[in-house]
Amino acid sequence: MEGKAHENDLNLKATELTLGLPGRDEISDLPNQTKKRSPPADLKNEEGNPDAKNAQKGTAPPAKEQIVGWPPIRSYRKNSLQVNKNTEAETAAGIYVKVSMDGAPYLRKIDLRVYKCYPELLKALEVMFKFTIGQYSEREGYKGSEYAPTYEDKDGDWMLVGDVPWDMFMSSCKKLRIMKGSEARGLGCGV
């Protein structure tokens, strides 16, 4: 787990909010790839070249938005699959978790699968909720801002984001909460 905030290139595409389901934009252009995300540089080349895409698949570019009623699956079945996905990190599509921020009127939802590491996730949260997270250190938690990103794990405990390896975090995170103020300062400071 990287301790520095912006070690990787900013993957803006990953944090961009779109109406489409995550995974479609990046994966659909690379028919021979596995589900792992490619580095941003390759993706930008593929997406900017519709001819290459067509030559590979021999079809019109796949639709980016979900078509109403397609594929023809009943709602209760779709909902059931979605619930399954939220409880099983092994399945291929997104892990959606709710994100709340103290003081914000409504919650958001993000797909953890979109991010490859903590810096990406934290940057996305900063953009989504328009705030700044401090500098992380194991000893002192997030220093330098009044916010602390926390998550609820499988056991129902509230943990500070960043302490465990990323993969472990992804499979145990049930929801996120950005704590503010005195509650936030309490975390990671010898509590």
Added chain:
Amino acid sequence: MPKRANSFPEEVLEYVFSFIQTDQDRSSISTVCKSWYEIERWCRRRIFIGNCYAVSPRMLIRRFPDVRSIELKGKPHFADFNLVPEGWGGYVYPWIAAMASAYPWLEEIKLKRMVVTDETLELIAKSFKNMKLLVLSSCEGFSTDGLAAIAANCRNLRELDLHESDVEDLSGHWLSHFPDTYTSLVSLNIACLGSELSFSALERLVARCPNLRSLRLNRSVPLDRLANLLRLAPRLTDLGTGAYSAEWRPDVFAILSRAISGCKELKSLSGFWDVVPSYLPAIYSICPGLTSLNLSYATIQSPALVKLVSQCPNLQRLWVLDYIEDVGLDALAESCKDLRELRVFPSDPFVVEPNVSLTEQGLISVSEGCPKLHSVLYFCRQMSNDALITIARNQPNFTCFRLCIIEPKIPDYLTLQPFDVGFGAIVENCKNLRRLSVSGLLTDQAFDYIGTYGKKLEMLSIAFAGDSDLGLHHILSGCDNLRKLEIRDCPFGDKALLANAAKLETMRSLWMSSCSVSYGACKLLGQRLPRLNVEVIDERGHPESRPENSPVEKLYIYRSVAGPRFDMPGFVWTMDEDSALRVT
């Protein structure tokens, strides 16, 4: 005209007629002569109405004064995929209200895709003392309060089936409304309910109903409760588990296994939400007796699925997710020689790239290995004409073939050609095909084949296919037995419809959405064919506010002797004789 005396007294004829069950046969005998019509209508007990707007309650009651069992269907099939806007119709209350006074001895009500309110359920509970069977399939509009009224009042209820309905779950306590004296339950399907049930009420209910044979629980019933229930109902033939998950404990497993193996008559299993694979072996003991297995919610991977199906040699019906993969379908083809129906659902339908290794090969294997397979629903991401030709050759006995290639308009992945010849082979070889759903890239030629060979076809579903009106024309002019046609996002328009207008009166219904049928053509159809209801469904506002040649959003045409309906919402208009003259 001189009256002829009947050769047989009425009672004898009635007795003879009682052996004639199907609607078509009953209809035929009623046309023999006036006295047979009269006798038949007085002794008809079962009624099936495939489109609730095709006839009115009053007409039904006038002709058939003593009905005991009624089946009604409401919304068009594409409502299942959210293509029919909320509020379109399908209200059952007027039917129940009319039948409450006319048919006090009504025993069975089966509804599909209808809007059922709590008020309706309360009226049913109050009006029909002999109610034995209530099936609400894919219905909506009611809550657990309505169910409480049924539970409290229907003393003779044998079967309550909420099959895939959308129920507002207010509380799990409705089950407690079955009185302690109520013991007649034979079949209970509450799998669609979202919230927690009152487990003690459920257990007490199961304990006091010795004739219980079918029990489909909902997801909230945990695995550790299942063993208890099974011990109370060892004669079950059909079980839907709740969530099939619990922390692994050998003692829990042992108890569950024993309880399941005690149900020696189990033929059908379903449920299996949230499966913890280590608990699967608990069902192995009854697998040899299984004829029907629904694993379509079970997110278990191919190896576990293979292990399971290879122990079910008598399986006739399998519903499963595409986690089964080609290798699992190969195993299925090896082990389950009695397989009649297969449905493979997509585990990840909204992603373009495959997440599992399920291809056309799986379908080829089962079509080759399972000689009795006649009904298939198959979601996959790649297909080839060669595969379809092979499948058609392997299995000419298909009666229902529904293929959904997930990405619209993609071609044969080997040749990059449309699937015209592939589906052509299906309709040509499968001479008993009654239901067909097509997908992938298709030209008008595909529909030429379907019109030429699909002579027994009764229901056809088309999406994102065809080039022009010619495609629709081939179908309407060729498929002699077509009853239901549903089309979305195809370039079919006025010419084909108007040229084949008379055909529409021989069908139950036609649905077209996001096609190219103009408002003007709809008005013409409504004008020319008074025995059809031509409904224009358009949420953009009245079609008069747009040019005549502008295409309507959605079109639903159905034959009816009841005339236009009066319960339409603001975005539905019926084109009738006057519509061409009406201003707004």
